[in-house]
Amino acid sequence: MTLSVDSRILTFLLRLTSIAASTAILVGAVVLVGGWGLGIEDLTVLGPGMPAMVPVTAAGLILTGTALGLLCPVTSSPFRRWAGRVCAVLAGLFGVLVLADYVFHGEWVGGLFVWLTPTSRIPSPQTALCFLLLGLSLLLLDVETRSERRPAQYLALAVALLSWTALIGYGTGASQLHTLPGLPAGIGMALHTSTVFFVLSLGILGTRPTHGLMRTFTGAHAGSVMVRRLLPPLMLGPYVVGHLSLLGTRAGLYSSSTAFALVTGMLTFMGLPFLWSASRRLNQAGLDLEQAWRSEALQRAWLMSIIEQMPDAVLILDEQGHILVANAAAKSLCASDSSGLDAFGNRFFFDLRRPSGESLSWEEVPFVRAVTRGELEPGIELSLWTRDGRSVPVLASATPIQGRQGTPGGAVSIFRDITPLKELERQREEWTSVVAHDLRQPVSVIALALDALRNDMPEGPPAHQEEPLRWIDTSVGNLRRMIDDLLDASRIEARQLRLERRPVSLTEHVHACVRRMEGQARGRPIRVTAPDEALTSGDPLRIDQVITNLLSNAVKYGASQTPIDVEVTRLENELRVSVSNEGPGIPPEELPRLFRRFHRTPGGQRQAAGIGLGLYICKGLVEAHGGRLWATSTPGRRTTFCFSLPELEQPEQSLASGTH
Structure with a gap:
């Protein structure tokens, strides 16, 4: 110490x-x-x-x-x-x-x-x-x-x-x-x-x-203070006593033997106060140490009582990964309490899996990463399987503990049971699905009535009715897209999205989506660069949905009279599709929140209407295909959305470029 x-x-x-x-x-x-x-x-x-x-x-x-x-x-x-x-x-x-x-x-x-x-x-x-x-x-x-x-x-x-x-x-x-x-x-x-x-x-x-x-x-402790106080008297005291006895002998007040006896006696009694003071200080130091120990023991007991009564499962591990503290909630969530079941030799074994049920490797467990690599895990959704076969959804977090000199000192891990939150989420998604399904019927009735009204007028509606009917048709289309978005978001959250996989040519689908967007491009050229063939395995309708959404965003939020670039590239074992446009761009602080549900950037809310589900659905669809979706942007210059999909096979690559 x-x-x-x-x-x-x-x-x-x-x-x-x-x-x-x-x-x-x-x-x-x-x-x-x-x-x-x-x-x-x-x-x-x-x-x-x-x-x-x-x-x-x-x-x-x-x-x-x-x-x-x-x-x-x-x-x-x-x-x-x-x-x-x-x-x-x-x-x-x-x-x-x-x-x-x-x-x-x-x-x-x-x-x-x-x-x-x-x-x-x-x-x-x-x-x-x-x-x-x-x-x-x-x-x-x-x-x-x-x-x-x-x-x-x-x-x-x-x-x-x-x-x-x-x-x-x-x-x-x-x-x-x-x-x-x-x-x-x-x-x-x-x-x-x-x-x-x-x-x-x-x-x-x-x-x-x-x-x-x-x-x-x-030092600042009692022993050091005692040394500093006793050192000057111990050095000067014998000299003063000896000098006084020498002066007495020279003056003829007493003999040398008497002087020796006086010096011996005075030095003996001079040491007693110092000994007494040292004893008193040591006693006080012992009392202070005992009081500090009792205070620490009380605080430790108080802290352990709080940890034991916490509803969240709490684990405290040392630098070797040995579990020092496991509260009641943690013991109830462990899969087994037999001796030496995990790699650290702990008798409490926690069966952690991904929400999908896939097993989690030992190196990916949050508290293992915190102990062995000093990594912080603020929160990740996992599933804990208990000894009675229950699957408990938890939010797992882990924080490494730093030692006195910055060395690893262990970790604290918390598992929060989010079953009530998952139930609320299920109910919300169910409510969203029910509402979306219930909205479809009146929307369908409005669309059928609109078609019947137009069929009753073979020569077309009067001029004063043409624009209101067009408004109704546009509103019905927008409402249908919103309902479809709500249903897709509900399926993605509930992990009930179904894909009809088949070989899909990304090159053909990109060109087809671009041709369909020509009418909405407002005169902006759309340039496509793609290989002759780029095959992936996926649901063609869902892939078209992702490409169309990205193209629609580029049209809505890009600067007018500027081109839109679409590029399909082959990188190792994946295919990458990027859609780029010039415009105001996206602020850097908005990029991490871009793919959240119902999130819209402040600039996007002013430029176009919507409910903020398009990119969230695109991300869910791409990830369901085993790919990923991300965005890069330079404010005031260029914004690019990219998604990647696994490649089905490796045909010979020859670029085919064109402008639509």
Whole structure:
């Protein structure tokens, strides 16, 4: 689990890193230029009898501070990172050369700065070791082991320990802590060197505050807060107590043994408040965790109660496809509850089929697609077969669950019983069919009466009756087409459409439909491009109905005096018929709704009358033949309706083009 980070501590540490880098550069530059270059001794030695900061140390601080400033950002340019690593290597190299001088009694490093002073000295071994550790720490800044440890942080802690020990030596007067015995006079870790080293170690720890050891320090939880509060007293408390006991001993207030006893007792009792505070915080954290667990358990129980009582079947699956939750509705719809029946090994098996009764493959099941491929299924009509042999129409949906880091975390699937909706739909379709059938009789009576009236007038009706009779004839034709559309829509919805299949030549039917439309084309040329023979298997009357409807729409909604193009093409194992016209076109947002029942575009409602069933019926007829129907349109330019049908055979193709 990843601990959350306290943003305030994060900001403070990043600022501390910048301050540490700037401090090292500033102190090193002031000592090197002002102290050694200009001869201001107070800048190199901060007090009488204290070690001086030598030129090599000042130059090393400048390099280390520069490297820290360049490498601090997590994302930086390649040149910046390269320059930062070069500075870190040089700083570490200073440390290696100084240590080599002590081991082999050489004068390699001291000679580099002999031009500043004839008595130039080399840094102390502690200083050289700190430079080596800081250089390695900066080079390994972004290296992480498999156990998520950062070597750079441990190296920085070693530098902090060495410099803090030297500072304690300055505070208590224990010169052996900053100046090792046996070294020439004046060689040791200077006071400002120790201070800058300690600040640099803190800066390196603050560069990556969310990794390694620093995760515990920068966290927002109780343990991290406790560490941040206890660390300063634990570091300063022993020093303060020890310093006070030392002052008492020097003043002759008590003996060294008494001072040791006082220090031991005070440190013991100083630790008790910290221990008490840690215990109290841990107890509070335990209470908070217990309360959070109870709250989560209550919410989970409340959620499970809601899911269990839902009328829809609900399944919750993990990333392996195992069913974690199945409510009562889901259990009532499963085909079997035996062990390991589906591919995921679940004891609940759901027999999902298409509305036609055709079996659904395992890869097409909505919750399988959501688990294995992360696909969202907003809703698809399927049929569920239960263990008692019932077929239940359902609307199946599935939503993949995302894990904490965007990884697949399972899926939620819902099956909604739409039996009441299907019954309402059946009743509506039945009502539509009944109404259409009942309308046919009065329409037929009107048509027969009109024919009888015309037969009674062999010489034709009077002039003042000719136009009203023509209106009646046109209205009867329109009403018959509407009734036929209602009946076709009802049959398509009820899946009761009957097709009288036979071999059909699409080329002949396209030419025949175009010839019949010549009278309604209003002088617009209809251009046909088709092969000599293009055979399919289908109902010739229904195919004519589709072609005629598309041609009629092209005439009604196309721009006047522009041609209509009809093309029959052969693509692999299907034949494609396209009808194109120029005109205002169809808006892109209307294309997905174009083939719905009773849907008409706003522009279409103004251009021509209708009830919005023509394209819906065409789509149903084409799909009943095993084909598909679609439309493309560029507003203001060209609109094309295409439908495809399976090809019956592959005759030799030769194009025959013509204009009607």
